[in-house]
Amino acid sequence: RLFGMKSLEMKWNRSQDPSLINQLYASQLFKSENVLAPSATLAKVSLMTESQGHDIGIYIVNEAIDLTFIERNFSGAAAMGDLYKALWSNQLLLEDMARYDAELGDYVFKPEKVGIENTEDYYHPVYDLKTNQLTSTHADLMQLIQTLHTLNSIHDVTTQQSTLASVLNVEAFLKYAAISYVSGNPDDMRNLTNNTYIYYRDWE
Numbered sequence: 001r002l003f004g005m006k007s008l009e010m011k012w013n014r015s016q017d018p019s020l021i022n023q024l025y026a027s028q029l030f031k032s033e034n035v036l037a038p039s040a041t042l043a044k045v046s047l048m049t050e051s052q053g054h055d056i057g058i059y060i061v062n063e064a065i066d067l068t069f070i071e072r073n074f075s076g077a078a079a080m081g082d083l084y085k086a087l088w089s090n091q092l093l094l095e096d097m098a099r100y101d102a103e104l105g106d107y108v109f110k111p112e113k114v115g116i117e118n119t120e121d122y123y124h125p126v127y128d129l130k131t132n133q134l135t136s137t138h139a140d141l142m143q144l145i146q147t148l149h150t151l152n153s154i155h156d157v158t159t160q161q162s163t164l165a166s167v168l169n170v171e172a173f174l175k176y177a178a179i180s181y182v183s184g185n186p187d188d189m190r191n192l193t194n195n196t197y198i199y200y201r202d203w204e
Contacts, residue, residue, distance in 0.1 A: 008064060010062075024040045026183045038062050042060060044058055045057065065083070080132075081132075082132050084114075086198070088124065096113075098110060107142065116129050
């Protein structure tokens with residue numbers, strides 16, 4: 001491990017940010033409002049061969065969002081939930097994400113929608129499970145999707161709000177959405193609809 005982390009994410013300046021600090025600033029902006037965000041910094045990167053080094057420029061170095069990140073921000077039962085990353089165009093519509101299994105009498109996720117990414121087999125599900133990979137049944141994600149599916153059929157606003165609050169930390173989500181909007185985040189669920197993380201926090 002390096003500084004207690006299993007991995008780091010290094011990204012070149014794909015967005016052509018001339019200042020190189022947009023992502024660093026955004027990370028601090030999220031944190032200033034108590035919204036979870038990875039730490040970020042800049043690094044001069046060189047590749048070394050047997051004979052010489054090759055300077056490949058300044059990279060953005062991000063803290064990985066994984067089990068180590070969760071354990072740094074939560075403790076006890078709250079650190080034992082399922083963490084998912086949306087790898088590509090994320091969806092939360094029941095009819096898109098799941099099919100009804102008559103034998104089980106319940107919905108099950110389509111295999112291309114939820115799973116554990118395997119680059120060697122070219123398997124890239126919409127939602128890539130990052131924690132509890134040997135034990136998760138994806139029950140919390142299914143509950144979220146089925147609950148969202150029922151909201152439009154609930155006509156009482158108070159009941160609708162309490163139903164949503166049963167599966168979503170509404171205040172935390174609104175803070176996240178507001179800061180994403182203010183910071184002009186081009187790569188979240190509002191725009192490219194990927195690179196979004198969902199975490200199911202267990203309570204003691």
